[in-house]
Amino acid sequence: MKRMFVALFLLLFCSICASASEPAITTKKISDNFYVFYGGGGLGANAGMSIGEDGVLLVDVMKDTTAPMLYAEIRKITDKPVKYVINTHGDFDHAGGNNFFKEKGAVIIGQSNAHYSSAKSDIKIGNAFTLEFNGETIAAKHVEAHSFNDMIIYFPIDNIIFTGDTFTNQSPPYSFIDGARGQLMAIEAALGFSDEETTIVPGHGGIDNASGLRAYREKFTAWIGRIKTLHDKGMTAAEMVRDAKLNEIKQRFLVINKGEEVADARFERLVARTLSSDFVDAYALPEEVRDAYPGIYRKAEGGVVEVFSENDRLFLRQEGAFMWELAPQSLTEFKIRVLLGDSIVFNVNRDTGAVIGFEGTLHGGPISAKRIAAP
Ligand SMILES: [Zn+2]
Incomplete structure (x- = not known):
């Protein structure tokens, strides 16, 4: 019976089946002036688009291989030129499409430490910047949580924030570069731009809000706390992933894909990376x-x-x-x-x-x- 149902389902939705092997970008309209493009399925990270009298500005551009798909989605909505790309950070799933959009005439804006990543940018910014575009003052703040070149980017008119990979609602945390300190500072920076109405777009996962981000902070604190307890007992990452409490905390991070599993290898890797960023023996160097x-x-x-x-x-x-x-x-x-x-x-x-x-x-x-x- 179940098998028959599946067969019927496949027959009815064969167009979706085709797109399942070849993932498509999902577009969400926030307003006439703002759109969010969902990555995932191997496409790359989430992206955003401001449209207005000045043209198009993008936040992140997915991978080099999927940037043309993103461009096709943009062209379904507007024929205005893409003037700027702002990267939340330089990772390939966010900034891989930079060259594609630069060839289309866009100016690429990245945090100056992105110079030490594979991403190239035309304008390199320091700790904070603002840009007047489409009648609003777009603001960005530099943090160091997932990478040394993270930026939290805020659009006041549509009250929308892009956190890059300093926040996710579909995975345990992958913010390591400055350990818990950097992660908590990044959350504070994003909350600093937020009110209760703000739309918060993580690098990966679905759109969220300030209470989702505050919940992430709590889960993150629990994650660090449990790993510290297990580390103090002398356990390795391979041993920690068998801890029931840590497994329960891990599941809490899966807001979007509730009930899904994080692959064991990925779980262990994320625990090991947390150990490697937050629990490295420190020697006091003169x-x-x-x-x-x-x-x-x-x-x-x-x-x-x-x-x-x-x-x-x-x-x-x-x-x-x-x-x-x-x-x-x-x-x-x-x-x-x-x-x-x-x-x-x-x-x-x-x-x-x-x-x-x-x-x-x-x-x-x-x-x-x-x-x-x-x-
Ligand atoms: Zn990413």
Whole structure:
């Protein structure tokens, strides 16, 4: 009986079946001036569109492969030119379509740290910016939660906020770059733009509101708290994913896909990443030692990376590629915060104390570099 029903269903909805293997973008009209495009199904992240007398402005542009589909959806609504793209951050599922829309004439706006991601932007902004467009003052605030180049973007007329991946209602959290501190600051920044009527669009999942975001903050705090308790007991990520309480907390995050499961591998990875961002052993690096490492380093396999210090923290970054925090473990050894098992060790000339270079692993592969210049 059940099988017959399924067969009948498939017959009746075969057009949907075709689109199930080839996902389509779902469009939601917020007002005559504002639309939201749902990613998902491998298309990329959610995107937004402001339309008005100045033209079209997009928030995020899905992947490079799906940007033409997004453009086709836009053209069903308006033939006005796409003037600007603002990225919530530089990840490929949000900013992969930048080049496509740049070729269509758009100016790409990104946070300046996106320079150290695969995304390219024409205008790089710092901590905050505003843009007068279509009769409103669009505002953006820089936070560091999911990446070093996150931006919370606010459109006052339609009272709508884009959080990028600093918020989701379909997964346990994937905000790691600055651990719980960064995640909570990002939530505060989004709530700072919000009232009870605000539409909040997460990077992935369905549209939400301030109470959904506050609930996310509670769930996040429970997630961190439980992982801390289990970590204090000496448990690994693989052991933690069998903890009933943590499983219950995990399920709370699935607001949109209630009853769905998070794949075990993904669950363990998210727990491991939380451990790797929030529960890395900290070694108190003396200031003079920290000041010795910044500089320009040439990688053995080609390319140049930079070590720099900011707010008493050390970072490693490469243009067009990556930016990571170095978590000191000893005078010379650093774990790459967030990147699980990756770490580097600086080589120091024992006689002169000069830093020669470093070696270790990054993104799971070997890396070695020679210092070629001071900052
Ligand atoms: Zn994303």
